[in-house]
Amino acid sequence: MAFRVGIVGVGPVGDRILRVLREHDFPIDGAPVVMATRERKEILADEEVLVRKVDESLFEGLDITFFAGREGAKGAGVQWGEVATAAGSWVVDNGSDFRMSEGYPLVVPEVNMDTVTDENRHICSPNCSTIQMVIAISPLHRAAGIKRVVVSTYQATSGWGQAAMEEFETQVKQYAAGEEVKWNASIFDKPIVFDCLPRIDSFLPSHYTKEEMKMVDETKKIMDDPRMEITATAVRVPVVVGHAESINLELERPLSRDEALDILRDSEQAPGVTVIDDPESLRYPTQADCVKDEHKDAVLVGRVREDDTVEHGLNLWCVSDNLRKGAATNTVQIAEGLVARGLL
Ligand SMILES: NC(=O)c1ccc[n+]([C@@H]2O[C@H](COP(=O)([O-])OP(=O)(O)OC[C@H]3O[C@@H](n4cnc5c(N)ncnc54)[C@H](OP(=O)(O)O)[C@@H]3O)[C@@H](O)[C@H]2O)c1
Structure with missing residues:
Protein backbone atom coordinates (compact mmCIF):
# COMPACT_ATOMS: atom_id res chain seq x y z
CA MET A 1 0.00 0.00 0.00
CA ALA A 2 1.30 3.46 -0.91
CA PHE A 3 -0.01 6.92 -0.09
CA ARG A 4 -0.46 10.15 -2.04
CA VAL A 5 1.67 12.65 -0.16
CA GLY A 6 1.65 16.46 -0.17
CA ILE A 7 4.27 18.83 1.28
CA VAL A 8 3.46 22.52 1.82
CA GLY A 9 6.58 24.66 2.29
CA VAL A 10 10.08 24.16 0.91
CA GLY A 11 12.27 25.82 3.56
CA PRO A 12 14.71 23.72 5.62
CA VAL A 13 11.84 21.82 7.27
CA GLY A 14 10.16 20.97 3.93
CA ASP A 15 13.55 19.80 2.64
CA ARG A 16 14.07 17.54 5.67
CA ILE A 17 10.54 16.11 5.42
CA LEU A 18 11.20 14.80 1.92
CA ARG A 19 14.64 13.60 3.01
CA VAL A 20 13.27 11.67 6.02
CA LEU A 21 10.38 10.22 3.97
CA ARG A 22 12.97 8.87 1.51
CA GLU A 23 15.32 7.61 4.25
CA HIS A 24 12.47 5.83 6.05
CA ASP A 25 11.15 4.34 2.77
CA PHE A 26 7.73 5.80 3.52
CA PRO A 27 5.47 4.29 0.84
CA ILE A 28 4.67 7.21 -1.47
CA ASP A 29 2.37 6.75 -4.46
CA GLY A 30 3.94 8.69 -7.35
CA ALA A 31 5.73 11.99 -6.92
CA PRO A 32 4.85 13.98 -3.80
CA VAL A 33 2.81 17.11 -4.50
CA VAL A 34 5.10 19.91 -3.30
CA MET A 35 3.57 23.35 -2.78
CA ALA A 36 4.72 26.84 -1.76
CA THR A 37 3.68 30.42 -2.43
CA ARG A 38 4.83 30.39 -6.07
CA GLU A 39 5.63 27.90 -8.79
CA ARG A 40 9.26 27.03 -9.63
CA LYS A 41 11.73 24.14 -9.63
CA GLU A 42 13.72 23.56 -6.43
CA ILE A 43 16.30 21.08 -5.19
CA LEU A 44 14.71 19.39 -2.19
CA ALA A 45 16.47 16.51 -0.45
CA ASP A 46 18.95 16.39 -3.36
CA GLU A 47 16.07 15.88 -5.85
CA GLU A 48 14.83 18.39 -8.39
CA VAL A 49 11.14 18.86 -7.64
CA LEU A 50 8.43 20.90 -9.27
CA VAL A 51 7.09 23.27 -6.62
CA ARG A 52 3.47 24.17 -7.39
CA LYS A 53 1.72 27.37 -6.32
CA VAL A 54 -0.51 26.16 -3.49
CA ASP A 55 -4.12 25.79 -4.62
CA GLU A 56 -7.27 24.00 -3.40
CA SER A 57 -7.26 21.61 -6.37
CA LEU A 58 -3.82 20.26 -5.43
CA PHE A 59 -5.14 18.71 -2.20
CA GLU A 60 -7.67 16.54 -4.07
CA GLY A 61 -6.76 12.86 -3.70
CA LEU A 62 -3.96 13.40 -1.17
CA ASP A 63 -3.90 10.92 1.72
CA ILE A 64 -1.56 12.94 3.93
CA THR A 65 -0.11 16.44 3.71
CA PHE A 66 2.91 17.62 5.68
CA PHE A 67 2.74 21.35 6.44
CA ALA A 68 6.03 23.24 6.70
CA GLY A 69 4.85 26.73 5.83
CA ARG A 70 4.82 29.79 8.05
CA GLU A 71 2.33 30.67 10.79
CA GLY A 72 -0.30 33.39 11.11
CA ALA A 73 -3.21 34.62 8.99
CA LYS A 74 -1.15 34.40 5.79
CA GLY A 75 0.58 31.18 6.81
CA ALA A 76 0.05 27.76 5.35
CA GLY A 77 -1.75 26.08 8.27
CA VAL A 78 -4.42 28.77 8.62
CA GLN A 79 -4.93 29.22 4.89
CA TRP A 80 -4.81 25.60 3.75
CA GLY A 81 -5.15 23.26 6.77
CA GLU A 82 -8.92 23.05 6.64
CA VAL A 83 -8.89 22.88 2.85
CA ALA A 84 -6.63 19.84 3.06
CA THR A 85 -8.72 17.99 5.68
CA ALA A 86 -11.95 18.85 3.80
CA ALA A 87 -10.40 17.22 0.72
CA GLY A 88 -9.91 14.05 2.79
CA SER A 89 -6.21 14.40 3.60
CA TRP A 90 -4.64 13.92 7.01
CA VAL A 91 -2.64 17.01 7.96
CA VAL A 92 0.57 16.88 9.99
CA ASP A 93 1.43 20.50 10.74
CA ASN A 94 4.78 21.92 11.90
CA GLY A 95 3.28 25.36 12.49
CA SER A 96 2.15 26.68 15.86
CA ASP A 97 -1.30 28.03 14.86
CA PHE A 98 -3.44 25.17 16.18
CA ARG A 99 -1.15 23.44 18.68
CA MET A 100 -3.06 24.59 21.74
CA SER A 101 -6.55 24.43 20.16
CA GLU A 102 -9.01 21.81 21.36
CA GLY A 103 -9.55 19.02 18.88
CA TYR A 104 -6.02 19.30 17.48
CA PRO A 105 -3.78 16.52 18.82
CA LEU A 106 -0.27 17.76 19.67
CA VAL A 107 1.91 14.75 19.17
CA VAL A 108 5.36 13.45 19.96
CA PRO A 109 5.02 9.77 18.94
CA GLU A 110 7.37 8.53 21.69
CA VAL A 111 5.08 10.13 24.28
CA ASN A 112 1.43 10.47 23.19
CA MET A 113 0.65 8.90 19.81
CA ASP A 114 -2.46 7.46 21.50
CA THR A 115 -4.14 10.90 21.46
CA VAL A 116 -4.68 10.56 17.69
CA THR A 117 -8.09 9.38 16.53
CA ASP A 118 -9.90 9.28 13.20
CA GLU A 119 -12.04 12.27 14.27
CA ASN A 120 -9.14 14.76 14.54
CA ARG A 121 -7.27 14.65 11.27
CA HIS A 122 -5.28 17.88 11.68
CA ILE A 123 -2.37 16.78 13.87
CA CYS A 124 0.11 19.32 15.19
CA SER A 125 3.81 18.71 15.68
CA PRO A 126 5.15 20.71 18.65
CA ASN A 127 7.77 23.42 18.82
CA CYS A 128 11.27 22.03 18.20
CA SER A 129 12.50 22.83 21.73
CA LEU A 323 15.09 20.44 11.67
CA ARG A 324 14.85 16.65 11.97
CA LYS A 325 13.59 15.33 15.35
CA GLY A 326 12.49 18.89 16.19
CA ALA A 327 10.32 19.02 13.05
CA ALA A 328 10.57 16.71 10.01
CA THR A 329 11.36 13.37 11.68
CA ASN A 330 8.65 13.93 14.26
CA THR A 331 6.06 14.50 11.52
CA VAL A 332 7.17 11.47 9.50
CA GLN A 333 7.02 9.34 12.67
CA ILE A 334 3.46 10.61 13.21
CA ALA A 335 2.60 9.46 9.67
CA GLU A 336 4.20 6.08 10.38
CA GLY A 337 2.18 5.87 13.60
CA LEU A 338 -1.01 6.49 11.61
CA VAL A 339 -0.09 3.66 9.23
CA ALA A 340 0.75 1.33 12.15
CA ARG A 341 -2.65 2.04 13.71
CA GLY A 342 -4.52 1.48 10.44
CA LEU A 343 -5.70 5.11 10.45
CA LEU A 344 -3.92 5.97 7.21
N1 LIG B 1 13.05 25.60 11.50
C1 LIG B 1 12.79 24.83 12.57
O1 LIG B 1 13.70 24.41 13.32
C2 LIG B 1 11.37 24.45 12.88
C3 LIG B 1 11.13 23.51 13.88
C4 LIG B 1 9.82 23.18 14.20
C5 LIG B 1 8.78 23.77 13.52
N2 LIG B 1 9.06 24.69 12.55
C6 LIG B 1 7.95 25.29 11.82
O2 LIG B 1 7.96 24.68 10.52
C7 LIG B 1 7.52 25.61 9.55
C8 LIG B 1 8.55 25.71 8.43
O3 LIG B 1 9.79 26.11 8.95
P1 LIG B 1 11.02 26.54 8.00
O4 LIG B 1 12.12 26.80 8.95
O5 LIG B 1 11.21 25.54 6.92
O6 LIG B 1 10.45 27.92 7.41
P2 LIG B 1 10.88 28.82 6.15
O7 LIG B 1 12.33 28.65 5.83
O8 LIG B 1 10.41 30.19 6.43
O9 LIG B 1 10.03 28.22 4.93
C9 LIG B 1 8.64 28.39 4.87
C10 LIG B 1 8.10 27.80 3.59
O10 LIG B 1 6.68 27.86 3.67
C11 LIG B 1 6.14 28.42 2.48
N3 LIG B 1 4.93 29.16 2.83
C12 LIG B 1 4.80 30.18 3.69
N4 LIG B 1 3.51 30.60 3.74
C13 LIG B 1 2.82 29.80 2.90
C14 LIG B 1 1.45 29.72 2.49
N5 LIG B 1 0.53 30.53 2.98
N6 LIG B 1 1.10 28.77 1.61
C15 LIG B 1 2.02 27.92 1.12
N7 LIG B 1 3.33 27.95 1.43
C16 LIG B 1 3.72 28.89 2.32
C17 LIG B 1 7.25 29.31 1.94
O11 LIG B 1 7.03 29.44 0.56
P3 LIG B 1 8.02 30.25 -0.44
O12 LIG B 1 9.27 29.43 -0.49
O13 LIG B 1 7.28 30.23 -1.73
O14 LIG B 1 8.20 31.59 0.18
C18 LIG B 1 8.51 28.51 2.33
O15 LIG B 1 8.81 27.57 1.33
C19 LIG B 1 7.26 26.92 10.31
O16 LIG B 1 5.90 26.97 10.64
C20 LIG B 1 8.10 26.78 11.56
O17 LIG B 1 7.64 27.54 12.64
C21 LIG B 1 10.32 25.03 12.20
Missing part, protein backbone atom coordinates in the same frame (compact mmCIF):
# COMPACT_ATOMS: atom_id res chain seq x y z
CA THR A 130 9.41 21.24 23.27
CA ILE A 131 9.83 17.98 21.32
CA GLN A 132 13.35 17.27 22.53
CA MET A 133 12.54 18.25 26.11
CA VAL A 134 9.48 16.00 26.46
CA ILE A 135 11.38 13.05 24.99
CA ALA A 136 14.12 13.56 27.58
CA ILE A 137 11.93 14.21 30.62
CA SER A 138 8.88 11.95 30.06
CA PRO A 139 10.71 8.78 31.20
CA LEU A 140 11.85 10.57 34.36
CA HIS A 141 8.31 11.84 34.94
CA ARG A 142 6.97 8.29 34.74
CA ALA A 143 9.63 7.12 37.21
CA ALA A 144 9.65 9.88 39.80
CA GLY A 145 6.97 12.49 38.96
CA ILE A 146 8.08 15.93 37.85
CA LYS A 147 6.80 18.82 39.97
CA ARG A 148 8.75 21.69 38.38
CA VAL A 149 10.93 22.27 35.32
CA VAL A 150 13.38 25.15 34.81
CA VAL A 151 14.68 25.09 31.23
CA SER A 152 17.07 27.35 29.36
CA THR A 153 17.58 26.81 25.64
CA TYR A 154 20.48 27.40 23.27
CA GLN A 155 18.76 27.42 19.87
CA ALA A 156 20.24 27.35 16.38
CA THR A 157 19.59 30.03 13.76
CA SER A 158 17.85 27.49 11.49
CA GLY A 159 15.04 27.40 14.02
CA TRP A 160 13.90 30.70 12.51
CA GLY A 161 13.89 29.34 8.94
CA GLN A 162 15.92 29.65 5.78
CA ALA A 163 16.22 33.44 5.94
CA ALA A 164 17.80 33.31 9.42
CA MET A 165 20.31 30.62 8.35
CA GLU A 166 21.35 32.78 5.41
CA GLU A 167 21.54 35.91 7.58
CA PHE A 168 23.89 34.13 10.00
CA GLU A 169 26.08 32.91 7.12
CA THR A 170 26.26 36.44 5.67
CA GLN A 171 27.34 37.84 9.03
CA VAL A 172 30.02 35.14 9.44
CA LYS A 173 31.40 35.96 5.96
CA GLN A 174 31.44 39.69 6.72
CA TYR A 175 33.27 39.05 9.98
CA ALA A 176 35.77 36.68 8.35
CA ALA A 177 36.47 39.26 5.62
CA GLY A 178 37.24 41.86 8.30
CA GLU A 179 34.19 43.90 7.28
CA GLU A 180 31.76 45.67 9.55
CA VAL A 181 28.95 43.23 10.39
CA LYS A 182 25.70 44.63 9.01
CA TRP A 183 22.58 42.81 10.10
CA ASN A 184 19.00 42.53 8.99
CA ALA A 185 17.04 43.80 11.99
CA SER A 186 13.85 42.16 10.71
CA ILE A 187 15.46 38.77 11.50
CA PHE A 188 17.69 39.37 14.55
CA ASP A 189 17.65 42.40 16.87
CA LYS A 190 21.47 42.45 16.96
CA PRO A 191 24.26 40.64 15.10
CA ILE A 192 24.12 36.93 16.01
CA VAL A 193 27.74 36.24 15.06
CA PHE A 194 29.70 35.74 18.31
CA ASP A 195 26.69 36.65 20.44
CA CYS A 196 23.65 35.01 22.06
CA LEU A 197 20.26 36.69 21.86
CA PRO A 198 17.75 35.99 24.64
CA ARG A 199 14.69 36.72 22.52
CA ILE A 200 13.01 34.15 20.28
CA ASP A 201 9.65 35.21 18.78
CA SER A 202 7.72 38.19 20.18
CA PHE A 203 7.66 39.49 23.73
CA LEU A 204 4.36 39.02 25.58
CA PRO A 205 2.89 41.39 28.21
CA SER A 206 4.26 38.99 30.86
CA HIS A 207 7.82 39.75 29.55
CA TYR A 208 8.23 36.13 28.52
CA THR A 209 8.54 35.43 24.79
CA LYS A 210 6.09 33.40 22.74
CA GLU A 211 8.77 30.73 22.27
CA GLU A 212 9.17 30.40 26.04
CA MET A 213 5.42 30.07 26.57
CA LYS A 214 5.18 27.50 23.76
CA MET A 215 7.54 25.31 25.80
CA VAL A 216 5.44 25.79 28.92
CA ASP A 217 1.98 25.28 27.40
CA GLU A 218 2.82 22.59 24.85
CA THR A 219 4.72 20.47 27.38
CA LYS A 220 1.72 20.41 29.72
CA LYS A 221 -0.60 19.41 26.84
CA ILE A 222 1.67 16.64 25.52
CA MET A 223 2.46 15.24 28.97
CA ASP A 224 -1.19 15.67 29.96
CA ASP A 225 -0.26 17.33 33.23
CA PRO A 226 -1.64 20.87 33.65
CA ARG A 227 -0.27 21.02 37.21
CA MET A 228 3.38 20.67 36.22
CA GLU A 229 5.21 23.94 36.88
CA ILE A 230 7.48 25.02 34.03
CA THR A 231 9.51 28.15 33.45
CA ALA A 232 11.63 28.73 30.35
CA THR A 233 14.25 31.09 28.93
CA ALA A 234 14.82 30.72 25.19
CA VAL A 235 18.10 31.94 23.69
CA ARG A 236 19.28 32.09 20.06
CA VAL A 237 22.94 31.10 19.70
CA PRO A 238 25.39 31.28 16.78
CA VAL A 239 24.92 27.66 15.68
CA VAL A 240 23.43 26.66 12.30
CA VAL A 241 21.57 23.44 13.22
CA GLY A 242 20.89 21.84 16.63
CA HIS A 243 19.20 23.07 19.78
CA ALA A 244 20.59 22.45 23.28
CA GLU A 245 18.78 22.73 26.59
CA SER A 246 19.80 22.92 30.22
CA ILE A 247 16.99 21.34 32.22
CA ASN A 248 16.54 21.45 35.99
CA LEU A 249 13.90 19.14 37.43
CA GLU A 250 12.26 19.05 40.84
CA LEU A 251 10.88 15.56 41.31
CA GLU A 252 8.23 14.15 43.63
CA ARG A 253 10.43 11.21 44.60
CA PRO A 254 14.20 10.85 44.82
CA LEU A 255 16.08 9.73 41.70
CA SER A 256 19.83 9.37 41.77
CA ARG A 257 22.10 10.12 38.81
CA ASP A 258 22.66 6.37 38.33
CA GLU A 259 18.94 5.57 38.46
CA ALA A 260 18.17 8.34 35.98
CA LEU A 261 20.90 7.14 33.62
CA ASP A 262 19.61 3.55 33.81
CA ILE A 263 16.13 4.77 32.80
CA LEU A 264 17.43 7.02 30.02
CA ARG A 265 19.66 4.26 28.61
CA ASP A 266 16.74 1.82 28.39
CA SER A 267 15.18 2.16 24.93
CA GLU A 268 11.84 0.77 26.14
CA GLN A 269 11.56 3.27 28.98
CA ALA A 270 13.16 6.16 27.08
CA PRO A 271 12.47 5.75 23.34
CA GLY A 272 14.32 8.27 21.19
CA VAL A 273 16.97 9.03 23.82
CA THR A 274 20.70 8.39 23.41
CA VAL A 275 22.82 8.97 26.50
CA ILE A 276 26.31 10.44 26.12
CA ASP A 277 27.44 10.97 29.68
CA ASP A 278 30.92 9.99 30.79
CA PRO A 279 32.63 12.76 32.73
CA GLU A 280 35.82 10.74 33.21
CA SER A 281 36.32 10.53 29.44
CA LEU A 282 35.05 14.11 28.94
CA ARG A 283 32.06 12.79 26.96
CA TYR A 284 28.91 14.89 26.75
CA PRO A 285 26.69 15.79 23.77
CA THR A 286 26.91 19.05 21.84
CA GLN A 287 25.05 20.59 18.91
CA ALA A 288 27.80 19.41 16.54
CA ASP A 289 27.09 15.81 17.65
CA CYS A 290 23.36 15.85 16.95
CA VAL A 291 23.78 16.46 13.21
CA LYS A 292 26.11 13.48 12.80
CA ASP A 293 24.57 10.58 10.86
CA GLU A 294 24.45 8.25 13.85
CA HIS A 295 22.61 10.78 16.05
CA LYS A 296 20.56 12.82 13.59
CA ASP A 297 17.14 11.59 14.78
CA ALA A 298 18.01 11.15 18.45
CA VAL A 299 17.65 13.30 21.53
CA LEU A 300 21.11 13.24 23.08
CA VAL A 301 21.20 13.50 26.86
CA GLY A 302 24.19 14.09 29.12
CA ARG A 303 25.52 15.99 32.16
CA VAL A 304 22.99 14.17 34.38
CA ARG A 305 23.59 15.12 38.00
CA GLU A 306 21.74 15.49 41.27
CA ASP A 307 20.79 19.00 42.36
CA ASP A 308 21.03 19.21 46.14
CA THR A 309 19.72 22.77 46.32
CA VAL A 310 16.10 21.54 46.07
CA GLU A 311 14.34 18.41 47.30
CA HIS A 312 14.77 15.58 44.73
CA GLY A 313 16.47 17.82 42.20
CA LEU A 314 18.08 16.62 38.98
CA ASN A 315 19.96 18.49 36.24
CA LEU A 316 20.46 17.38 32.66
CA TRP A 317 21.51 18.67 29.28
CA CYS A 318 19.87 17.63 26.03
CA VAL A 319 20.62 18.25 22.37
CA SER A 320 18.77 17.46 19.16
CA ASP A 321 18.59 18.41 15.47
CA ASN A 322 15.80 21.01 15.37
